[in-house]
Amino acid sequence: MALFEKYMLMTRGFQNVVEDGKTVGFQIKIRITYYRGISLAVINGLEVTVDGKKYLPEQLRFSTGGHTFTLEEMGREEKVRWPFGEPATLTVLEPEGLKPGLHEVKLEEVIKPPYMPGRGFVAQFTRKMTLVA
Amino acid sequence: MAQQEKTGLKRGVTLYSYQEEFYTRAMTLEDCLAEVASMGADGVELLPEQMVPDYPNPSQSWVDQWFNWLDKYHLKPVCLDTFVDNTWGGHRVMSLDESVETLVMQMKMCNRLGFKMMRPTTGHDAAPEMMLKAIPYAEKYEVKIAFELHTPVTLGSKFIDNYLGLIEKTGTRHFGFTLDLGLFCTRVPRIVSDYHLRHGASEEVVRYAIEAFANRADAQTVDAEVKKMSTKEIDHMMAMFAYRYGPATNDPRDLPYIIPHIFNIHGKFYEMTEEMREYSVPYETILPILMEHGCAAYINSEYEGQRWTQNVYDTDSCEILRRHHLMLKQLLGEN
Numbered sequence: 180m181a182l183f184e185k186y187m188l189m190t191r192g193f194q195n196v197v198e199d200g201k202t203v204g205f206q207i208k209i210r211i212t213y214y215r216g217i218s219l220a221v222i223n224g225l226e227v228t229v230d231g232k233k234y235l236p237e238q239l240r241f242s243t244g245g246h247t248f249t250l251e252e253m254g255r256e257e258k259v260r261w262p263f264g265e266p267a268t269l270t271v272l273e274p275e276g277l278k279p280g281l282h283e284v285k286l287e288e289v290i291k292p293p294y295m296p297g298r299g300f301v302a303q304f305t306r307k308m309t310l311v312a
Numbered sequence: 313m314a315q316q317e318k319t320g321l322k323r324g325v326t327l328y329s330y331q332e333e334f335y336t337r338a339m340t341l342e343d344c345l346a347e348v349a350s351m352g353a354d355g356v357e358l359l360p361e362q363m364v365p366d367y368p369n370p371s372q373s374w375v376d377q378w379f380n381w382l383d384k385y386h387l388k389p390v391c392l393d394t395f396v397d398n399t400w401g402g403h404r405v406m407s408l409d410e411s412v413e414t415l416v417m418q419m420k421m422c423n424r425l426g427f428k429m430m431r432p433t434t435g436h437d438a439a440p441e442m443m444l445k446a447i448p449y450a451e452k453y454e455v456k457i458a459f460e461l462h463t464p465v466t467l468g469s470k471f472i473d474n475y476l477g478l479i480e481k482t483g484t485r486h487f488g489f490t491l492d493l494g495l496f497c498t499r500v501p502r503i504v505s506d507y508h509l510r511h512g513a514s515e516e517v518v519r520y521a522i523e524a525f526a527n528r529a530d531a532q533t534v535d536a537e538v539k540k541m542s543t544k545e546i547d548h549m550m551a552m553f554a555y556r557y558g559p560a561t562n563d564p565r566d567l568p569y570i571i572p573h574i575f576n577i578h579g580k581f582y583e584m585t586e587e588m589r590e591y592s593v594p595y596e597t598i599l600p601i602l603m604e605h606g607c608a609a610y611i612n613s614e615y616e617g618q619r620w621t622q623n624v625y626d627t628d629s630c631e632i633l634r635r636h637h638l639m640l641k642q643l644l645g646e647n
Contacts, residue, residue: 180507180553180619183335214331215361221401254403263362264335293399293435 181302183212188286188306189266195276195312202276204238205229205310208266212302213290216263219248219256223299224289227271230282240270277310284308321603322610323640324348324355324390325633326578327363329615332627334363342381347630349385351637352646355610356382357391357431357576360421368421375424382426390610391458391490391576392427394418396434396442408441415446419453429456429575431490440474443487447478450486458490458575463557464531465495467566479573488573492614494580497558497592499526501582503620504557508550510624517547521554531555557592564598571605582617584635588642599643611640 192208207227211217225241227234236250243261247270261267269286284306291299325348333339339347341363348356364370370378382389396414398406406414415432422430430450434442443459450457465471479487505518517538524534531554538551583591599611613636618627 181623182619183332183622185623186336210335214328215359215395216367217361218397218400220403221397223401223403254401257400257404260367262365262367264337291399291401292395292433293397293438294433299401 182214182300183210184302184304186210187212187288187302187304188284188308190308192266192268193284193308193310195310196270203274204270204272205276206268206270207284207286209269209286209288210264210266211261211290212288213292213300214263216260216265217290217292218258218260219243219253221290221292222253222261222288223291224287224301225250225269226287227269228285229271229277234271234273238272240272241267242270243267279310279312281307281309320606320608321577321599321644322355322608323351323353323637323644324357324388324610324612325351325353325637326357326359326391326393326612326614328357328359328393329613329633330629331362332618332622333629345381345385345387347633349387351634352641353613353637354387355390355612356387357393357610357612358389358425358427359393360425361395364425368417378425389426389428390612391429391431392418392422392425393431393433394421396432398435398438398442406438408438408445411438411442412445412449415442416449416453419449419455422455423453428454429458431458431460431576433460440478443475444478444482447482447484447487451484454486456486456488456575458488460490460492460578461495461570462492462578463494463497464555464559466559467495467562467570472570476570476573488575489570490576490578491567491570491574491609492578492580493593493595493598494557494578494582494616495562496564496594496598498560498594499592500554500557501592501617501620503583503617504553505550507620507624508546508553511546512544513546513550514542514544517542517544518550521550525554525558525560528560531559564594564601567598567601568605571602571607574602574607574609577602577607577609577611579611579613579636579640581613581615581632581636582620584632584639586635588635588639590636590639595639595643599640603644613637613640
């Protein structure tokens, strides 16, 4: 099934991250592949692959509503929510980030509410996006 | 405009039906309410985690606006659909007290938004204990719990008997059911099998799964058989998804024993033909039985086809809901 898969990767916010004059990674804005907003702990998986390179969980950061979390911290976060249809920012810590140009970005999101069997709602989508800056 | 007092089954919409247009910002909440009213329906079911900003605490100005809209479009808030994520995504299990606290918070939200009924969804195993403990609060906050009977629940099962027992044991008038009409699928929705075929499922497996479902084979048999026929994951998924509908052994004629406890109805649908009929759910059989036994609940249309068609054609929830409501109007004998 496709629960908003085609909408989950956004172009706005696809950019490198610069800290103290150094490029420390890149960011993507993503939306939820579920029909409601949820507390972060209900997310059971986030995986990013860019141009065939699959990133490790430790290399990812998730930001929403002004807070930033590691994937591990998200698993314990029962108060902060990812609202339905709202972009969250996924930061990938990749020294020197990505070169401007076309990149193939693949995202997997797993949402596990208590009534769904197995892994829950598993969504995967690949989008070719141009990094401008 | 004076509102006629309606008896018997009434027409509404769960705004869940407009999820895609709301998500893409093609429609606002007000647009959804306007669509409902434009079909002559007057009942609204809402998922606050979907359409209410700053859940669970929307601003007072938002709440005031909500009531203004209900007034402007002559709509009644019928049921609030809530969730208790008691397994926290597999990370931690809520205690019974925490679960009940969550339900109480949601009942207070019902009070705030004008809903006298709530449909809480949670893990199957935790639900009976949670509901039992919640009943005194439901009575205190005057919110009826309309617990959902959703596929793959079967009529006549112990699952339902347990809840009937709960009602009898407590004597409460604040616990009943939301009947989801997807329970009565006589065949696998075409959009489901089409999706699997598009994604590489073998025609042979799909044909077998569709026939087996219609012939009332049980899920385990079909699952085992498909695993013998094919090693492809997409074929196994077809077998599994076929049984997230119905099962076809659910017969509307077996409804009478629960009709006194039906507080709310989800008018589930996946595909409306141009002849104004649902491809898998026999509304023309179900509605007369409900009417005959004096059911006076709202049928809140619940469109759930988008997830199977989103990646092949543009969703038009508004149009498909209009077909559903024309069908309901005709079957309910409205003029």
